[in-house]
Amino acid sequence: MSLTDKQSASLLAIDPKLPMAPQIYGNIRQSILNLRLAPKQALSEKELALMLGVSRTPVREALIKLAEDGLVDIFPQRGTFVAPIRVSEVLEAQFIREALEMSVVARVAELSDPVAIARLHESLARQKRAVDHSDLDGFLAEDENFHFILSVSVNLTRAWKVIQNVKGQLDRVRVLSLPEPGQLAALYEQHLAIVNAIEAGNSSAAKRHMAKHLQQVFRTIESLLAKRAEIFD
Amino acid sequence: MSLTDKQSASLLAIDPKLPMAPQIYGNIRQSILNLRLAPKQALSEKELALMLGVSRTPVREALIKLAEDGLVDIFPQRGTFVAPIRVSEVLEAQFIREALEMSVVARVAELSDPVAIARLHESLARQKRAVDHSDLDGFLAEDENFHFILSVSVNLTRAWKVIQNVKGQLDRVRVLSLPEPGQLAALYEQHLAIVNAIEAGNSSAAKRHMAKHLQQVFRTIESLLAKRAEIFD
DNA sequence: ATTGACATATTACCATGGTAGTATATCTGA
DNA sequence: TCAGATATACTACCATGGTAATATGTCAAT
Numbered sequence: 001m002s003l004t005d006k007q008s009a010s011l012l013a014i015d016p017k018l019p020m021a022p023q024i025y026g027n028i029r030q031s032i033l034n035l036r037l038a039p040k041q042a043l044s045e046k047e048l049a050l051m052l053g054v055s056r057t058p059v060r061e062a063l064i065k066l067a068e069d070g071l072v073d074i075f076p077q078r079g080t081f082v083a084p085i086r087v088s089e090v091l092e093a094q095f096i097r098e099a100l101e102m103s104v105v106a107r108v109a110e111l112s113d114p115v116a117i118a119r120l121h122e123s124l125a126r127q128k129r130a131v132d133h134s135d136l137d138g139f140l141a142e143d144e145n146f147h148f149i150l151s152v153s154v155n156l157t158r159a160w161k162v163i164q165n166v167k168g169q170l171d172r173v174r175v176l177s178l179p180e181p182g183q184l185a186a187l188y189e190q191h192l193a194i195v196n197a198i199e200a201g202n203s204s205a206a207k208r209h210m211a212k213h214l215q216q217v218f219r220t221i222e223s224l225l226a227k228r229a230e231i232f233d
Numbered sequence: 234m235s236l237t238d239k240q241s242a243s244l245l246a247i248d249p250k251l252p253m254a255p256q257i258y259g260n261i262r263q264s265i266l267n268l269r270l271a272p273k274q275a276l277s278e279k280e281l282a283l284m285l286g287v288s289r290t291p292v293r294e295a296l297i298k299l300a301e302d303g304l305v306d307i308f309p310q311r312g313t314f315v316a317p318i319r320v321s322e323v324l325e326a327q328f329i330r331e332a333l334e335m336s337v338v339a340r341v342a343e344l345s346d347p348v349a350i351a352r353l354h355e356s357l358a359r360q361k362r363a364v365d366h367s368d369l370d371g372f373l374a375e376d377e378n379f380h381f382i383l384s385v386s387v388n389l390t391r392a393w394k395v396i397q398n399v400k401g402q403l404d405r406v407r408v409l410s411l412p413e414p415g416q417l418a419a420l421y422e423q424h425l426a427i428v429n430a431i432e433a434g435n436s437s438a439a440k441r442h443m444a445k446h447l448q449q450v451f452r453t454i455e456s457l458l459a460k461r462a463e464i465f466d
Numbered sequence: 467a468t469t470g471a472c473a474t475a476t477t478a479c480c481a482t483g484g485t486a487g488t489a490t491a492t493c494t495g496a
Numbered sequence: 497t498c499a500g501a502t503a504t505a506c507t508a509c510c511a512t513g514g515t516a517a518t519a520t521g522t523c524a525a526t
Contacts, residue, residue: 044507055481055482057480057482058479060508061297063508064294068301074508076252077487078487078489078506080507088388095336099333099337100329103331158325159328159329162329166391252508252509253509253510277477277478279476282511289512290509290510290512309517311476311478311519312478313477
């Protein structure tokens with residue numbers, strides 16, 4: 001199927017004053033993560049450039065970065081395709097994220113910075129509102145922000161970049177399971193437990209709750225493998 | 234100072250049959266890591282392309298990737314420069330590497346795969362030879378391989394990529410301290426302790442030795458900050 | 467001597483054309 | 497009907513030219 005058929009609406013928001021390559025990257029990335037661009041869908045430089053109203057060069061740069069994220073596969077002289085969801089890569093992304101975020105949250109608990117804790121509580125309040133309104137997109141954005149606050153509060157911006165990169169593989173799986181009832185509330189409760197452990201300065205409890213939180217993905221994969229086999233490779 | 238003056242010899246090994254951008258990336262990266270390209274040195278697309286006998290496009294792609302690694306700073310419409318060694322980024326790279334490699338080595342110890350253990354012993358033997366011959370470059374290559382074996386033996390190739398990326402920040406510091414006498418032998422002993430813990434299936438001991446091993450960088454930074462202040466920012 | 471305005475040079479960024487390599491469709495021969 | 501050869505279309509990759517933004521050097525005015 002051609003890209004143009006299904007995609008023309010969402011990919012048009014490019015501000016010509018700002019650097020184009022990062023905008024294009026974010027644009028395509030979002031479309032891949034929410035599965036509007038399906039796994040194995042072909043992505044041609046030329047067609048994307050035409051749709052976005054830019055030249056092929058910044059599109060190419062965006063695709064290269066997506067390939068490093070493992071979200072697209074580039075086959076030289078053959079084509080570029082949205083990467084299928086590979087279970088092994090999802091599990092590895094989970095491994096990396098868990099290793100990093102457990103170390104991060106331990107450090108946050110050790111420092112026990114009041115400003116950071118206040119920010120986390122503000123985030124929790126916004127999450128609660130999203131849960132109560134069943135605002136899925138709002139919750140997802142705030143979930144991202146919650147984990148961002150954790151890393152940045154202990155000055156680990158590079159670690160956050162790594163987490164964010166591998167998180168792409170996980171988000172693509174999670175978006176398939178989150179609409180199920182009760183999921184959002186469960187995630188909120190886990191975040192709350194993490195913050196409570198941080199506030200108590202209990203780093204080992206913080207790590208334990210974080211691990212439990214992140215390992216949600218295992219249950220998700222299991223149930224999806226049966227239902228949506230076609231999007232896996 | 235111009236690039237052309239000091240760099241013409243080392244940057245010329247480009248094979249035109251293979252994709253150029255990755256070759257250029259590795260080429261420049263190596264030169265930055267061994268400090269032949271000094272921190273704050275200007276790198277212009279045009280000049281690098283001229284020296285390497287290629288066009289500016291693949292050079293640009295290589296520089297973008299190096300910027301993501303934090304090894305160069307790109308200032309749009311102003312110039313691209315070798316990044317100064319920023320202590321905060323070195324420490325964060327250390328944090329990330331430690332979090333990941335401790336989780337990796339724990340998994341290696343839990344699996345206790347005989348093939349992996351054999352490979353690690355072979356690597357140790359090569360390291361021993363390099364130490365006995367005071368072969369610095371040989372040891373560095375085998376050190377890289379040793380850590381590579383750990384990740385790959387438990388199928389964590391993406392984790393290895395992340396480790397390798399952040400390791401750049403650490404290598405640039407380490408290359409300044411490694412020629413000191415006794416350093417190589419100490420690293421070998423630490424590798425040996427790690428393998429022994431793995432062989433015993435003792436994952437917590439493996440983690441402990443790995444942490445001690447990696448934290449060598451703290452002592453290095455301390456001694457360098459005094460002696461070579463000009464390469465820090 | 468110092469400051470401000472202006473001209474020049476240099477930069478990264480984007481657009482676009484050319485090329486070698488690969489897949490697919492079409493044709494040929496049995 | 498089907499296998500193999502050929503032509504066509506498509507791809508990512510590289511080369512190169514144009515452009516707006518920034519830095520630097522020059523010179524006049526005070």
